[in-house]
Amino acid sequence: MRQYADNELVDFAVVGTGAGGAPLIARLAESGFSVVGLDAGPYYRPLEDFASDEREQSKLYWLDERLVDGDNPIVMGGKNSGQAVGGSTVHFAMVSLRFRPEWFRSRSLLGYGADWPVDWREMWHYYGIAEQALGIAGPVHYPWGPWRPRYPYRAHELNGAAELLGRGAEALGMKWTPTPLATVSAPRAHAHGRSPPCVYRGFCRFGCSTNAKQSQLVTFIPRALAAGAEIRDLAMVGRIELGHDGRVAGVHYHREGRWRFQRARHVVVAGYAIETPRLLLASATDRHPHGLANSSDLVGRYLMTQSNQAVFGTMPQEVRWYKGPPSLAITEHWNYDDHKAFFGGYCWMAQGPLPVEWATIQTSARGLWGQPLRDAMEKYNYQVGLKMVGEMLPDERNRVTLADEKDQYGLRVARVTYAWGENDKALIQHALNQMQMSLEAVGAADIFRQEDDTNHLAGTARMGNDPATSVINPDGRSWDIPNLWVCDGSVFPTTGGVNPSLTITSLALRMADRIGALASRNEL
Amino acid sequence: MAERYAGYDVLGKRHTPSWNPKTREVIDARLAVYREPRFFTASEWRTLWALCERIVPQPKHRAPVPLPSYVDEKLQCRQLDGYRYASLPPQDEAWRRGLAALEAEAHSAHGAAFTALTSVQQDELLRRMQHGQLMGPAWQGMPCQLFFEHRVLPDITHAYYAHPTAWDEIGFGGPASPRGYVRMGLERRDPWEAPRAQAPGTQAPGSEAPRGEASRATTAPPQGSSQ
């Protein structure tokens, strides 16, 4: 791997190597820029480092302290925060969905949220590139949205839990489909390695030990290295430094026991929706007392998560949902049907929680403990479940701020404040009712609801056309400081009713092209 | 409660393609958890034992999973969750305070230590904790229901269901790499998965097949714990 000295002035220092950072690093390096990607987490070698064990694999999550409060505090860790080269894509469930086109104009077309400063047709183009790069395995015909080219790999076989989603959806008169997933269903030869097809081991959200999962670790990171980028792992960036000219000069990062400084012409923050605002706020100076890129006072605001409630039941047949990716089937019906008394959309997917996670659901959602818990857990192989991914609306009171408490690096800990709005609650209740009907239709018994769960993050450095109401411009550049950029889910003005990773990666690919265009016009 | 998957032994698959070297290393370490308390004091340890026995009562006919040892390890080795409710203190402080408060509530309600109560009395106290009804000064303002929901339940139940004994009990396929699963449909299973569950009561306890090779011996609970 090409390595840069700290005092070497690289073109781009990218903080974070996840769904946003890794594709940007790769494409910038392929375009000829010198790039260093820094990540707080380790650079894992999945074939050797990953065990088939939930507890051990929690090492993939961001486990450093964060404070959560508000009416509906968000559970962090594995629900939304990774700490590894490859970011949360190392532990994500691989669901790779395109936005509904109208969502890019949520305010103008659908009457809620905010408009994105990008056109859906432009995003459609980048979605296609991202799907090819990530080897998405999806159905031959996708039931919703405008035409898209065929997914590069065919959809996976359904497991019992997914089949039950299909039967339930059909009973409700809804379309459904095998989920487009970032794990291959046939051997894939990368430029620098092979991915064998998925063996359906079911530990997807605990790290894929076979490299079938097309995380950033297996796709864009090797491309980045091949193109001459450096990936510097176990490097916690604590502060962005400004030079005398008011532009960024580089980043302070902690590695191998001490603080260091990497010089860079440009700094891209790609730490996702908690760490990105945390870093921008923590980099405050006299000239920027409220943090960098924060003249709008919106850094950290408009935090969004997505509702992730579920309905579970018991079947007379063995389901053994631990086999295969957890979400092999999906219905996006309520993302495209607007006959609703609330804004926004949601989808739901089949589920397959492993034992520790299932115990968590039984204790938190049903309050079970003692012998009743053990009795309930013994039905493990007969369980079925449907879990939603639902849109939550942007609210500026939901935010990331800095607490006074400090972490092991001496950096102020993030405080994550969240409360659901009335629209969020209405959407959640609608979804729970629908999912329950679906389970009843397939003959599930002992049905119960998980009423409090969220996943994914977005929004804390929102993108827009107006510096007064956004942090980042349509190119990914901050309005305030021309060589400070953001490339992750923080830039989302709305969150949509689908998992965000494909959209984050597509935005990153678009941003790389925009940077290339700016460079060729000497506007960088 | 008779076993549903009698004879099924996840540990017995150690040397099949379902386990890889890293998994063997990890599970070996799990089974070799340090038994003696390093974080908790002797009296906290006694309370914790009694608490674990109520949160996950274990059958007497097999060696128990040493749940207090795992809780102790989590705190001793500073294994964090990645978030903390603002109204709860950090996990070290939360546990010490919570165990002390539990003892104080036991004295206040029954004039005896928690460890000396009957299991019915212990469960009653825990239910009250779960519903936010314990508010003695020993809590020092820590909401008891948050302590119960976000420390007691997850820290103890995760330890149980991360143990191969629990995987056998629920018929979980267990580690699966490089070999995953072939037959994924309803009512289908691979020969290396747990067999079909037996209805509870059809198999007498104690008649199950011998356990896997790893030792399950544990230190006996200290004197004074409930039965």
Add this chain to the structure above:
Amino acid sequence: MSSRHPPAALLWATLGAVAIGGAGLLLRSRRPRAPTRSATVRAARRLNRAAGLLATSVLADSAVEHYRGSFHNRAMVAPLISGALSLAVSLHGQADRKAAAHRVRDAAYAIAILTGLTGTAFHLYNVAKKPGGFRWENLFYGAPLGAPAALLLSGGTGFLAERVRATPRWHAPRIGALPAGRTVAAATALGLLGTVGEAGLLHFRGAFNDPFMFAPVTLPPLSALCMANAAFGPKRRQRWLTRAMLRLTAWLGLAGVAFHLRGINRQMGGWHNVRQNLLNGPPIPAPPSFSGLALAGLAALGLMEDHPDG
């Protein structure tokens, strides 16, 4: 439903027997050891061999796939029994130099035809009752619709073998009122197209991840075209191109086995994870069905060359 798994040893035993039987068919010399009574019998014996090779493929393939399906329906043993019967009588027929149909062989081949038809119905039902019915993904992962047809083809080829064998002396071989050579050629063309469809479907499922996966959907259709031309086209003394295409197709069937073995190696764990990869990886016994059909085609050419327009 079966709650016990048939022992894997049974599966290995079946595969072993199949390998030996298949080798027995293919390794026999082309030239008969003793002088034959007529070219007709020679053609019939070639057709028996083709039927046998098809039966071998079906026996092994259905054994593996139905083992994967845990024989959850008792009827799933039928293609193993019928395939074994078909293979046995085909070995017998290949050695038989008598110019007469054999009742036991006829019965075995008739059973194969019936089993193939019934199997197709079962497979259609299996796909239809899945959620989503006849969508691509159910075709990929449900019971393969074209697989029982290989048994049908085996029985059909054997049936043709017996009818050809039963040609009275000094007559041109006929199947009913139709010239035997052209009939067999037409059947071969159809059989090839069907097998192309099956291979194409599964290679499509595999996203043609290796360029060689295009071979079974490019070469055999050309062979089928040549066979159709032989069946319906003008009379011709020598069909050297068709013969070459058929030989290539036969070779392709064997090459396919080698490619599929390589494909198993590309799955996670390769041969160390054999219990999974033999079932989830590319099916080893499937490609030789092309060889079986090619042999039937070559027999048809032989018939047409010996009895032009007969």
